[in-house]
Amino acid sequence: MFKKFTSEEISAQNQVKASVQRKIRQSISEEYPDLEPILDELLPKKSPLIVAKCQNHINLVVVNNVPLFFNVRDGPYMPTLRLLHQYPSIMKMLRVDRGAIKFVLAGANIMCPGLTSAGGALDEEVPAEAPVNGCECKLVAVCN
Structure with missing residues (x-):
């Protein structure tokens, strides 16, 4: 499911202008309001912000040589797993039951029975297509 990422997959990297940096920062703060208290620490205004374009859009x-967020085809910004492990509360959490874990780790979509059966936890306030943190197996998923 997870492929080893190498620097050879980066096609271009550019330090963005201040206006683009503000737009990225605003987008991230709107998507993850719980990140607001530490946003200045993660994305300092004076540090150069680099956007690395990789294969598959x-x-x-990247800030200070540390990848913090990614997006696909100008979609919503998702935190990297390293950032999510540091700050797990920045996203809504869902928990699948024990029987679903091995299938999710193999790349399966999370179905409603895995969240609503005993051992699962489903937050009713998660909108469709919102990124969530699968807390039982530490995965980032998209709610359908």
Whole structure:
């Protein structure tokens, strides 16, 4: 499911202008309001923000040589797993039951029975297509 990422997959990297940096910062703060108290620490205004364009239309947001967020085809910004492990509360959490974990790790979509059966936890306030943190197996998923 997860492929090893190498620097050879980066086709271009550019330090963005201040206006683009503000737009990225605003987008991230709107998508993850719980990140607001530490946003200045993660994305300092004076540090250069680099956007690395990778294969398959993936853009990485890099600050101080650390990738923090990515997006696909100008979609919503998603935190990297490293950032999500540091700050797990920035996203809504869902928990699948024990029987679904091995299938999710193999790349299966999360179905409603895996969230509503005993052992699962489903937050009713998660809108469709919202990124969520699968807390039981530490995965980022998209709610359908």
